[in-house]
Amino acid sequence: MIELEHKSPAAAHWSTQQYGGMFANRDSERPERFILVVEEADEVRMETTSGASHRLLAFLVAHRIDNEWELENIVVAAESRRRGVGTRLLREFLDQARAKNGNTIFLEVRQSNHAARALYRKFGFVETGARKGYYPTPPEDAILYRLTFY
Numbered sequence: 158m159i160e161l162e163h164k165s166p167a168a169a170h171w172s173t174q175q176y177g178g179m180f181a182n183r184d185s186e187r188p189e190r191f192i193l194v195v196e197e198a199d200e201v202r203m204e205t206t207s208g209a210s211h212r213l214l215a216f217l218v219a220h221r222i223d224n225e226w227e228l229e230n231i232v233v234a235a236e237s238r239r240r241g242v243g244t245r246l247l248r249e250f251l252d253q254a255r256a257k258n259g260n261t262i263f264l265e266v267r268q269s270n271h272a273a274r275a276l277y278r279k280f281g282f283v284e285t286g287a288r289k290g291y292y293p294t295p296p297e298d299a300i301l302y303r304l305t306f307y
């Protein structure tokens with residue numbers, strides 16, 4: 158996941174410790190999380206090693222705050238984009254959030270991230286505001302989006 162994130166400048170960036178924390182056992186201090194991944198069977202490596210190995214194509218991370226979910230990150234490997242992988246991940250996340258009585262999904266995204274913004278719009282997310290200079294390196298405003306189920 159870290160490797161994929163590093164190759165995607167537009168993605169949200171976290172430290173190795175933050176990634177580790179996501180997989181730590183849940184306790185009352187930690188929010189409930191979804192970590193969804195898409196893997197691809199790697200035929201070449203399967204021939205040269207004894208066990209099956211899979212390449213990570215994409216992931217999505219979200220956490221719960223009461224009946225709302227924050228979509229924290231969604232990343233698809235550059236060579237796998239525009240093939241519906243992001244759509245699959247987002248659809249699965251929305252289905253699961255709804256099944257857990259979630260009523261709202263919210264997120265923020267770099268203003269210049271037209272691909273992600275188009276994806277969110279396609280799913281019915283609406284723009285709810287902006288945060289000036291929210292992102293560092295490079296500095297940029299964040300656009301806020303929200304999707305309400307009912």
Ligand SMILES: CC(C)(COP(=O)(O)OP(=O)(O)OC[C@H]1O[C@@H](n2cnc3c(N)ncnc32)[C@H](O)[C@@H]1OP(=O)(O)O)[C@@H](O)C(=O)NCCC(=O)NCCS
Binds near residue numbers: 169232237265273
């Ligand atoms: C945003 C991202 C996850 C989309 O994943 P994807 O697998 O390419 O998306 P899909 O193929 O499912 O595309 C779904 C829709 O998103 C929109 N979209 C995706 N890429 C787009 C692009 N480059 N330009 C314009 N619209 C785009 C389109 O509406 C598309 O529907 P269409 O193909 O019918 O036109 C991917 O571009 C990515 O990983 N970007 C880098 C990381 C990132 O920016 N994450 C968001 C952090 S908030």
